[in-house]
Amino acid sequence: MQVFLSIAVDALAYGMVLFVISIGLSVTMGLMRVVNLAHGAFAMIGGYIASYAARDLGLAYGISVMLAVVGTILVAIPLERFLYRRIYGAPELTQVLMTIGITFCVIGIANYVFGPTLKTIPLPAPLTGPVDLGFRTIAAHKIFAIGCGVAVALGLWALIERTSFGVKLRASVDNTAMAAALGVRTRIVYAASFALAVGLAAFGGVIGAELLPVEPYYALRYMVTFLVVVCVGGAGSIPGALMACLLLGAIDTTGRYLVPEYGEFFFYLAVIAIVWVFPRGLLGRAR
Amino acid sequence: MSAAGVPSPLSRTSSRRHFWQRDLVGIAIILAAALLGYVFVPDNLALLTRIIAILFLVLSLDLVTGYCGVATLGHAALFGAGAYAAGIAAVTFNITSAFSMVAIGALAGGVAGLVCGVVILRGHGLAQLVLSIAVIHLFHEAANKASTLTGGSDGLSGIAPDPILGLFEFDLFGRTAYLFGILLLLIIFVMLRILVRSPFGMLCRGIRQDPLRVSAMGASVKATLIKMYIISGAVAGVGGAFNAVSTQVVGLDSLSFTNSAEALVMLVLGGAGSLYGAFVGTIVFVWFEDVVSSANPFHWLTTVGALLIAVVLFAPKGLYGTAAALFERYRRRLK
């Protein structure tokens, strides 16, 4: 029972971090149909900025998080403007090559600037200790991560269902040409959702740093994890992504608890099995 | 080939001869380049030998990506399967004839091709890509954990191939390995030229351009692709086995995602969909890698990334493809 609870809490925390990072990828892929392999690189950039701000500059955690989000978006804007715009609507292979090129560059630069070691992001005091829930104690940062995941999910839901931006976004996801014909300025919707996606990735990279440690190969290591969320959950679907994240979190955490030696092996096996069973995603619309 | 007007039966046979002439020119160029390398870079035959081994991987990738249009980031699985099979055959089962090792590598590559093909072709688009990445990681982890057979992360060493035909020993300077590689390369090249021109090769090109049209002709897209995957696996397996024979070690990096991605970069750099593109891309890339990483190893990944972006933006058909298109335009203007 104890083990089961620990697994459940860890899986939930891991799944929520995955959700925060990959939901942006899901939205942009649903919208712009760009296979963006560099999404993890943005989460990594966020992690590096936060680590630098909090550890080297000694800034407060909250400010570091904000700096990370803003900084990553600033890095991403020129990339969107000069590189991504060239591959909207291009063949898949072209998109893969371009975004993997960006990933390699980011890894190389991160390795050069920050060195090959792990970077920690010091947590503020309230998040470091364990929290007693009565029946057991849980690390505070995990509760924080879960809370952030829930907040992001609710926030996105409200944004998409309740605001005029959300209406335009949904219209553009469903049918870009039609939305444009109805007067939605799709280019602005694109840019805004790209910024939102990158910002969320950076945010996820920071709050998840305890679970997905920040190091130069981060972007490659978790590439398949983020992609599989979109692939299984369905591009552009928030509930789908949430389900996929919880599922992947459960599989990964269980594997690491029960067969630590073969954890990664089982994770990839599970990924193949899931995609094999649902080649079109859990909700059957990912293409 | 693109002669306008009504072609007589005569011109049809002459265009057939034209094909063969081009192949002979190709063989001659490979031989000439091999000789030049042997004469002018004698102290770096190891690099040339490595280029040959990687060439098999890139040619193999060209078969599924360039000819069939399957985007995969897991192709090194086939190469690594061949390398480990040949290495394990030598170390554990004492099969040390170079030719047998290559044959075992080809077989293992073919089997790995079948497995990867069945898995990867299950999905389309993003799902296909995810499957290919998961497959290469899975192979990597499997080799890592099966350390009694594979040596795990230390790599598989102690591969000592016999002298070829009992006469040519694998010397310290890598001369035998180099010549052996050239021999294998020529054999594979000729076989692949025949393959891509065959009805099957034509069917594959059709699938790349419109799979629905192919199935509306009554051909099975999936069966065709899996067959190509097996052939491609055999070619990559030969490369892996040759790498095991020539370097006498097999490392986990042969089964890595990076290796797969780099092979794709080389293919696209040279130009996918033509065997010559694979040659150009591999040679330029590995040579470039050698220069850059000896100058500053830190910047290698950044350079690959930048190179990739540049190719996508400025030469989407690759070096060979762009040159061929320019040449074609020039020739038309002359007419």
Added chain:
Amino acid sequence: MSVILQVDRLMKSFGGLSVTRDVSLSVAKGERVALIGPNGAGKTTFVNLVTGHLKRDSGRVLIGAKDISNLNPMQRVRAGLVRSFQVTRLFADMTPEEHVALAILQREKRSGRITGSYRAMPEVMRETYDILDTLGLVALAQVPVSAIAYGQQRLLEIALAMALRPKVLLLDEPGAGVAHGDTFLIENALAQLPDDLAVLMIEHDMDLVFRFAKRVIVLAAGEIIFDGSPRDVTGDALVREAYLGSYADASSAA
């Protein structure tokens, strides 16, 4: 006359909307049948049900005596049911010669060969050029499809269908996208189809329909409302009601 294509009480609905309601028809060897109907009548759904691209809810499709209802599209082609596409689907980088040769090789189950070249197979080359000649495409035989005009691409679609030697040919709007003045090219090509081939043509262009078909079937709201000779179709009350207009409207809509 022996029936070669038989569609038996075919049903299909999407959600609550039934788009094919109890459609039965049969086409005999050598027959030239046109299937027409106003927009939204369910013609495309019907074609996709017959070719197997959509799963039927109930009913059967037979080629000769063979029930093909449970076969996938590729297997149906092998059973002798070949279709052409409303929007040309060809291999942009390949030449008409290669297209037709590939279709012939596929028909003869030789497309899986990994050695040799069709250029070295005299009988394949001869048949390829016979077909290209019939359709007046010889001059373009070695030009990549991406460089030839759309009208000629439509002809190549028909050439492919001929090369496959089907028992039943489904032509999905063969005239679509062809300039009105060039329709005669398509018409001439269709006239070259073998006499014993059963052809079911879906078409908007009424001129083409009337000149090609000996029998017309009208589909409206998922049901067959008329099956008879082209002479009677315009006078039929149900048909007039379905189109809510005259044949002149329909032809200008094509």
